């Protein structure tokens with residue numbers, strides 16, 4: 001049976017470990033300049049209904065490096081934008097390609113694609129979730145801080161797609177996790193209920209409370225794609241949620257700062273803090289490539305690469 005990656009909770013803890021292990025190996029091979037091409041003859045369709053730099057490039061280059069090919073599809077140049085139903089698009093694409101990656105608005109579009117496609121579907125960001133980002137973040141935390149299960153992440157800012165996928169990661173790995181968001185901008189309620197089963201889960205509107213004892217301070221934009229009209233009210237609501245030196249004083253002395261990018265310096269993070277942690281932040285961006293190659297290998301190569309017992 002085909003597998004999808006529409007959300008982090010689509011995979012088990014063991015599968016997550018497998019992907020992170022494979023990403024490490026794939027990153028090593030690339031650093032040594034050794035070609036690794038298990039996806040020769042395989043094609044990936046990439047549907048982008050929203051802008052992207054990292055997701056688009058890392059999936060396209062990732063497919064190419066694995067020996068396969070990626071096809072970029074924008075709604076304006078395909079029948080998707082003219083209203084062809086998603087269930088038809090899913091079945092048509094499944095006749096041509098071996099996998100579909102989609103960046104879109106409603107999570108329901110990702111879920112419908114997964115339901116109707118006979119090939120694996122990967123969520124490259126929806127309004128609700130951004131699982132590929134958080135998989136890469138877990139890998140990055142492994143490199144800088146060790147096993148993500150024992151690392152406390154504090155997310156400061158909007159309870160958006162990135163925050164929701166972080167909640168899913170904390171649920172999957174039973175890892176300590178805190179989130180500080182202003183009232184009315186919290187994460188998904190169902191995920192909060194699930195995450196609350198872990199005594200190490202904190203939901204607060206006080207950034208200082210969230211970063212206490214945190215090993216990783218994480219933030220994302222205050223205005224996500226599609227929310228441009230709310231820019232003024234959002235900037236006001238998130239005023240006290242900037243990652244600055246004053247906030248970092250409340251965290252572990254050796255805490256690192258992460259950002260999924262793109263960043264708006266002076267809003268969610270100061271220029272100074274951003275530059276001080278730029279090595280972590282750009283490694284985080286680089287790791288999208290390695291982790292997604294592991295994901296593509298697992299989903300597209302077939303059962304031969306299923307995680308070993």
Ligand code: CP
Pocket residue numbers: 051052053054055056125133260261262
């Ligand atoms: N972090 C991330 O997904 O970046 P893009 O929007 O550039 O793909």
Ligand code: NVA
Pocket residue numbers: 125160161162220221223224225260261262
């Ligand atoms: N929350 C942001 C993430 C961008 C990668 C957005 O959806 O625009």
